[in-house]
Amino acid sequence: MKSNYFTVVRFIMALATVLAIFAQPYIPPKKLLLHPNTKNFPSIFAPQNAFRGSVVRWVDRANYELLCEFQELDGYQSCGFTLAWNTAEKEQLICDSAASDEDGDGWGWENDASCIVRIEDRSASTIVEIEDSPPPECGPEAVDPDGDGWGWEYDRSCIIPAPSLPTSQPAAQVITFPACTGENHDPDDDGWGWENGQSCIAVETGEKATGDQGDAPECSSAAKDPDGDGWGWENHRSCIFSELVAQPHLTRENVAGIDLSAYDGIEVEVFYEGRAEHLRINMVNFDMAYGAKGGTFSEKFMSAFVRAEDLRAGAAFVKLNEFSVPEWWVKESNAIREHAAPDFTNIVAVGVDLLDVGIHKMRVERMELVGERISRKDFLMLLMVLWGAVLLVEVATRYYLLRRTTLRSEHQLASLTTRAVQLEVEKSALHSRAVTDPLTGINNRSGFLRDVKSAYSQGSAPCIGLLLLDLDHFKAINDDHGHEMGDKILKEFAQIVDGNTRRDETLARWGGEEFVLLVPNVSAGQLSELADKLRRVVANHIFAGEQNIRITTSVGGALDIGDLDFEALFKRADMALYRAKTVRNQFVLG
Template sequence: MTANPLRHTKRLRLAMLAATFMLLLGHYLLPAKVRQLHPAAGVEQIIYGFIDPEQGESNQWVDERESEWVCDYLPTYDYGCGFALVWDRHEVNGIDLSEYDSIRLTLHYQGGADNLRVFMRNYNPHYSMPDDSATTKFMSALFAFREMSSNQINVPLNRFAVADWWLREHMERHRWSAVELNNITQIGINFIEPGHHQLRVEKVELVGRWLSTAQMLTWVLVAWMLLFIGEGCLLLWQLYWVAAYNRKRQRALQRRQRSLAIEKASLQKLAHKDPLTGILNRRGAEEHIKRLYQNTYSKAFTAVLLLNLDNFKLINEQFGHDKGDAILKAFSALIQMNLESSDIFARWGSEEFLLVCVAENQQDALYRAEKLRQLTERTHLSPAPGFNVTTSIGVATIGGNESFQQALTRASAALQNAKRSGRNRVKYEMA
């Protein structure tokens, strides 16, 4: 879980930067996208002009195959003459110029004109009628012959504007005053200055980029957004799995803590238990007595009894330690069966046992001790026939301000007195 899923994104970002730089560089250095409109198949070329009743038409072909024509534009004429490329005689289906930037014209001109007008017509069913070119939107741009270089000129499409006369013809056309390039049915040129003009249209081309600046920037932006979104998803994925791993680890730690707590409690329990008899050992008894001493009322009515198996050393020597262990277990089981729920019973030494019990006075304590002594004697705990196990008991009651250790010392003295007096008896030691 320590692995970082974002460790490779630095390289990816550098690669993206390099790709972005190359794309921007290529956008401006790659050859332009060119579409040739003339000469081309499927395109009709026409010339038009003013018809003078006396002089006839103001324009005529010099060489139609070479797209060369002549125009005699007199000052008295209402309009000049021109040349047009037509894609549909019905003026309905045109071409889309929206992916291009300019129109490139290759022209050979003879005459005295300073300017030439380039025009386009766009068909839109909202304002145009089939077979009526006058209803198609007329858009034009002027350029000067001095702008030409090597007989070529690029006319940017953003220089075109909708003709005022076309807008004035019908008021509703003002809603459509913007330039439209999506369905161009005609592209042409005409003269707006009187004079004698001879022009050969060698080539008409659309020029643009393979990818527009807006498209290129959009793709770059989308690519970077996808990169950042991907990084965000990877980061969320990492956070999710780190959180899941931490939760799993936390649950494992909690289980381990519970297991350790149970194990600790078990060990503490074992540490407080005598392994042979299963009753409290000295440490366990001391813990219980410590809690008992926290209650002053309970301490005031407590007796301390020390029980010692008589001649236990002799049992071990004559009958072996296994017999001795059996006697210890049998004796502790016998005493346990005759205890009160509040009694504290523990193995205090090798063959010595401690009983801390409730006793209202000396007589009550002696009664409990004598009862246990007689019970032991009657039970006939014996390692072998003819050998009866008995117990000597020393008794002391805890005084009001007396410590447990002081009472235990008196009980021990009483026990020694019982042994000196012949064993199998109960003795009490006064405070």
């Protein structure tokens, strides 16, 4: 892989990075629709003190339109709309089928128990309006503690007359119901019965109940009032749940909520008519670790305010960092600093409410969480990781290529070294064969001339002696015993002469049966003694073992005392050998 390849990759990465940075703001945000959503439970709430005349009721429940009226505030209380979800008690009381609500009042009957039908599951065709037999109207002294438009008087339910509204606001629609025709359809004597698969009004046929106004039985828990209207069903009779607070109190040790911390904010679309300048967006986060008073303060309330003018202009986006924890909650829960800050990790309820005196009409159109799919910080971190990965791959690839090239070079170097050694061995063998006589194993003529050149080049030997040795009658030996025997005799002769010479003396086969011996640093007498010694040793040696062959050698010598070159010295020794061979077995010094 060449370096220009990495250059192209880096260029492409740089171009993609620039495009990604410019395109990041255009990545579609992630969204979570809270309302309208069939998995969530909408409800309305109002102040606890209903004797002040404060009222909250649905104007158009199918469209989530409600009406709040504050005639007089009683402390820090509010009126509004809330969403809750994922509570097991409510899920158990939801009807499996909208067919269970044949009279269109929002209540059905399944498995021998009352159940609530989601508004989203109902159709307009299931709502039946009956003009005759209207439900009884409450008297002026009747109370409506939950603010749902229904009261309790003379041991039965009654309808609270709607308050007078400004002419600009339409009156709320009232659904009427048929009268019960049979007997024993109202076991709890609350004025309501069940007949022909629908709710009906129990008409008293006998003497009317007398006495003071009775109080409806209290429900044992909020779970008996799944729709949050203040009425429940318990022990086969209606019951009233009068403890209305700003948010339903959660007492389970583990309430499953929604983690909103990954979102940036909530987009709220609310139609509002009224005199309030601000609406409050609130959230409830559940955590048993909150507060030091058991589970009472396990729900942390957080809120942010939105101007009504902004809501009239369209959907308003409220960032999560705009929410704050109210001071009263921090003080009453005795929360530590870590818990006093907003927390969105387990939100169990979201709502919109008002705090102003007056008549307010509100329709909650949409509540949706919005957040970046990837924050700019995470996006830049991702780009850095990608660049790091690319550079790491490049470094690893370059290291791999360099390592592979190095190993290949080392292998080639090892091969070349091995080849060089082989060539050196071959060279040495060739050189040895070039200067060595293959038959006798001593120097041949080339090797001898090399040593002669070396001896003459040093210039340290004042006297150089030269002996030429020739086997007498060697031709007759070849003729009588054969060339193989002649070769053996030549080998033995070379061994005998070489064994009787010094280390600095050079013996060589000049050719055929003629040998030459170079003797440095020698005098004429020493040269003569050496020649006679060699001649006698050869003459006394028995060649070829059992063949009992004896031969003699003629020796011619010459001495260079510094006035001759090798060619002149060799000619003088050769002439002396010629004279010696005329006699045989003689030494002649030329």
